[in-house]
Amino acid sequence: MKIVLSVLTAVVLMVHAGAQSHYPGQHEGKFIVKDKLIPAVYSFDLQDVKLLDSRFKQNMEREQQWLLSIGANNLLHSFRTNAGVYSGNEGGYSGKKIAGWESLDCELRGHTTGHILSGLALMYASTGDERFKTKADSIVKGLAVVQQALNQDGYLGAFPQELINRNIAGQPVWAPWYTLHKILSGLIDQYLYCDNRQALDIASKMGAWAYKKLRPVTAEQRSQMLRNEFGGVNESFYNLYAITGNADYKWLGEFFYQNETLDPLKEGKDILEKKHANTYIPKLTGLSRDYEIEGKGGGDSIAAFFWNTVIDHHSFVTGSNSDKEHFFKPDDQSGHLTGYTGESCNVYNMLKLTRHLYEHTASMKYTDYYEKALFNHILGQQDPATGMVAYFLPMLPGAHKVYSTPDSSFWCCVGSGFENQAKYGEAIYYHNAADLFVNLFIPSELSWKEKAIKLKQETNFPADGSIKFTVEATKPAGMILNIRYPSWSVAGATVKVNGKKVSVKNMPGTYIVLNRNWKNGDIVEVNFPMTLHLVATNDNINKAAILYGPIVLAGEMGTTGFIAPQPYSNPQLHNDYYTYDYHVPAGIPTSLLISGAKLSDAIKPVAGGKLAFKTVKEGIQLRPLYDIHRERYVVYWDIK
Numbered sequence: 001m002k003i004v005l006s007v008l009t010a011v012v013l014m015v016h017a018g019a020q021s022h023y024p025g026q027h028e029g030k031f032i033v034k035d036k037l038i039p040a041v042y043s044f045d046l047q048d049v050k051l052l053d054s055r056f057k058q059n060m061e062r063e064q065q066w067l068l069s070i071g072a073n074n075l076l077h078s079f080r081t082n083a084g085v086y087s088g089n090e091g092g093y094s095g096k097k098i099a100g101w102e103s104l105d106c107e108l109r110g111h112t113t114g115h116i117l118s119g120l121a122l123m124y125a126s127t128g129d130e131r132f133k134t135k136a137d138s139i140v141k142g143l144a145v146v147q148q149a150l151n152q153d154g155y156l157g158a159f160p161q162e163l164i165n166r167n168i169a170g171q172p173v174w175a176p177w178y179t180l181h182k183i184l185s186g187l188i189d190q191y192l193y194c195d196n197r198q199a200l201d202i203a204s205k206m207g208a209w210a211y212k213k214l215r216p217v218t219a220e221q222r223s224q225m226l227r228n229e230f231g232g233v234n235e236s237f238y239n240l241y242a243i244t245g246n247a248d249y250k251w252l253g254e255f256f257y258q259n260e261t262l263d264p265l266k267e268g269k270d271i272l273e274k275k276h277a278n279t280y281i282p283k284l285t286g287l288s289r290d291y292e293i294e295g296k297g298g299g300d301s302i303a304a305f306f307w308n309t310v311i312d313h314h315s316f317v318t319g320s321n322s323d324k325e326h327f328f329k330p331d332d333q334s335g336h337l338t339g340y341t342g343e344s345c346n347v348y349n350m351l352k353l354t355r356h357l358y359e360h361t362a363s364m365k366y367t368d369y370y371e372k373a374l375f376n377h378i379l380g381q382q383d384p385a386t387g388m389v390a391y392f393l394p395m396l397p398g399a400h401k402v403y404s405t406p407d408s409s410f411w412c413c414v415g416s417g418f419e420n421q422a423k424y425g426e427a428i429y430y431h432n433a434a435d436l437f438v439n440l441f442i443p444s445e446l447s448w449k450e451k452a453i454k455l456k457q458e459t460n461f462p463a464d465g466s467i468k469f470t471v472e473a474t475k476p477a478g479m480i481l482n483i484r485y486p487s488w489s490v491a492g493a494t495v496k497v498n499g500k501k502v503s504v505k506n507m508p509g510t511y512i513v514l515n516r517n518w519k520n521g522d523i524v525e526v527n528f529p530m531t532l533h534l535v536a537t538n539d540n541i542n543k544a545a546i547l548y549g550p551i552v553l554a555g556e557m558g559t560t561g562f563i564a565p566q567p568y569s570n571p572q573l574h575n576d577y578y579t580y581d582y583h584v585p586a587g588i589p590t591s592l593l594i595s596g597a598k599l600s601d602a603i604k605p606v607a608g609g610k611l612a613f614k615t616v617k618e619g620i621q622l623r624p625l626y627d628i629h630r631e632r633y634v635v636y637w638d639i640k
């Protein structure tokens with residue numbers, strides 16, 4: 001989301017990010033309206049997947065500290081001020097609202113509180129740690145008091161309702177429904193993951209208020225107001241409908257169908273150029289959710305067309321998209337290697353959409369993308385030194401990740417980041433009645449309650465391609481174990497069950513299927529050899545990134561020319577991430593001499609270095625982009 005001007009004169013600007021959603025198979029008992037769609041595969045609940053030690057778990061632990069360190073009273077401050085409720089001074093409360101975008105006098109106030117409610121819900125589900133629930137409970141209680149005090153038929157916000165009225169009247173406002181979406185979504189997550197009934201009650205009242213507010217809106221007003229960014233509020237209303245059975249909320253979900261942007265997709269037209277990416281993406285997740293509930297409709301094919309268009313024509317090798325938040329001309333990646341590529345909220349939302357589409361089809365292209373974007377973008381979004389997160393993933397040669405600060409940012413991507421780092425367990429495993437699907441190679445332990453089976457996954461991936469699974473079962477159980485044979489594993493695969501080699505007849509891009517009666521202590525070992533390869537931009541075959549398996553390698557370029565507070569955002573400037581001066585020094589190498597040589601001759605592993613390589617001619621060190629922090633890098637090279 002872009003902040004460039006005085007908020008008082010704010011033109012219609014676009015915000016982002018999405019809601020946390022229900023997925024088929026999760027929280028079954030909490031939905032009155034059951035999904036009519038029978039998906040190909042179901043998610044596991046986050047509670048069923050525990051992360052074992054890895055970089056993912058370490059990211060999650062840093063995130064936990066950050067989540068717990070922000071005071072509940074500070075998160076409630078703007079809401080209370082808006083309602084004229086005394087903020088109190090208990091518990092060392094500083095009496096301050098939180099900073100950065102949250103301190104601006106505009107309708108973004110409160111977005112962080114919504115994301116944090118989702119983040120705490122996901123973290124509680126992922127860990128079972130009561131501290132996350134206790135903290136969330138106190139925020140929800142505070143919001144209930146505010147909603148009551150506002151006494152406006154259920155309206156709840158940290159900004160005056162007048163801004164919603166202005167939005168409906170077609171007057172310039174920013175993105176009020178975007179922020180309300182984060183709050184609604186956070187409350188729904190509190191109900192789904194933490195069983196907080198008060199949160200559902202607040203959300204239902206917000207829904208009743210919204211229905212009353214929007215029911216009289218004319219078609220013309222509606223089309224005007226939907227031009228503002230509204231996040232995934234349609235998805236939240238569909239979820240609220242499925243949870244409560246109240247058809248008013250379904251009407252609200254449909255109200256937020258924007259014909260202008262969605263109808264052309266129905267006709268297979270790529271009209272994405274110049275469109276604000278993160279305004280667009282969550283609209284499709286809402287459509288997918290509607291399709292799941294109804295079991296019919298065009299939502300799924302529109303979403304799938306959109307997804308394919310973004311992935312095939314508008315994305316970088318990292319799975320990120322956009323330049324300065326906007327989609328560019330199809331296939332024009334090489335013209336957009338700037339310091340402002342790949343907004344993190346976009347990836348967060350693409351991954352949400354990907355999960356929906358994968359569950360409908362079990363198609364491998366979705367899992368390939370999920371892995372690519374998770375490892376190359378989300379995992380590296382967080383600075384391991386501080387736990388702060390980056391807004392963009394710059395493709396400008398010699399640029400670096402720019403991290404938020406604890407007390408001056410609270411950008412949209414900080415908000416979606418609270419969720420990203422809390423739900424690494426969500427897409428590792430899927431299942432249907434008889435099959436278990438292993439899609440991601442992340443150290444973890446799955447508990448499949450219906451089968452009374454546990455599966456432990458141990459791996460150093462992506463340092464190498466070996467993965468070991470151990471079955472824990474109180475009595476032998478039938479299960480078809482499907483292990484993803486990734487598309488990048490072109491050098492084959494080896495599989496052993498209890499030490500015995502199993503012949504693999506499949507091709508990469510399918511599942512390796514092991515159908516057995518599994519007993520306690522059974523061990524499956526797989527190995528997917530990883531190889532170096534180039535991935536060129538769509539528009540220039542000689543402009544390419546280097547990958548090892550699915551992992552994007554980047555050239556390490558040091559910190560020459562850094563001027564404090566580089567690589568962090570400037571606390572004096574809210575929009576520093578958007579006009580950041582990278583001070584890229586002259587002479588950053590951007591070409592590699594590879595032509596004629598085999599890649600494995602031109603790039604050699606560094607002895608003893610985990611996932612470190614060196615180019616033979618230029619002597620440039622290459623490491624995973626996710627692991628390059630607080631230093632300059634190059635991703636795309638001119639290949640000579």
Ligand SMILES: [Zn+2]
Nearest residue numbers: 001345412413
């Ligand atoms: Zn963002």
